[in-house]
Amino acid sequence: MTVQVKGEFEVKRSPQGACDLGDGVAAGHIRFDKRFLGALNATSVVHMLAVGTEVEGSAAYVAIERITGSLEGRTGAFFMQHNGVMDRGTPSLSLTVVPDSGTGELKGLSGRMAIDITDGRHYYTFDYVLSPEE
Template identity: 30%
Template sequence: MTGQTAGSFSFADWKEENVVAADDGAGIARASVVNVYSGTIEARGACEYTIVYHREGGTDGVFAGYERLSGSIAGRSGSVVLEHRGAFEGDTVHCTVTVVPGTGSGELAGVTGTGGFTARHGEESIPYAFEHSPG
């Protein structure tokens, strides 16, 4: 059975550090993030992002990361790893997420899925959509 999941999440913690600054102004940063999900996904996520800023101090760039969710999806408990890929421009972030195959545990073993979110800087609660199959 395939399910459409919707809800919201918030950043419980965000720690970012610059890793590489280049002469042309482009730079790379790393962020360790804790997310708290509510709705059909009831989970806490630990995420590690690599962020590329198009220029020093810029507000435009791209990112990729992996997040381990621990909790439940549609009432099924366990954990799973999500791959995040996205871009940001100004105060808007667009991100797609995909379940990394073979990372589910407990009742989430074998789960597959994709989804995403659009966030705006300063939002406390970010809506997400996620379509999944139990596996």
């Protein structure tokens, strides 16, 4: 059964060295450190690679995030994979739990997360399933 939890998170952004993509083209590399509040009481480290195009409003990013802490009282860690696209100003974002990445009491975790930014504050909605170990 899918469970939904919501909360807020704080984020600190730290630009890293650019990532060489060849032919003088580079992807931006940014580290984010997050603190989740609410049912997901955790911290995370995210490494993101981002590129833009010559068309205004078109860009993309990919990222891997490791989240460590507790989810409704169950402790452990898991990875999230981010895929963000801006298509001529129209955004889409997919954040998915990496299969079989849950540790500790979060083994068997799967799910998707949505992020909303309102008035400079960051909010998450996490729809997840915690299946018993096989």
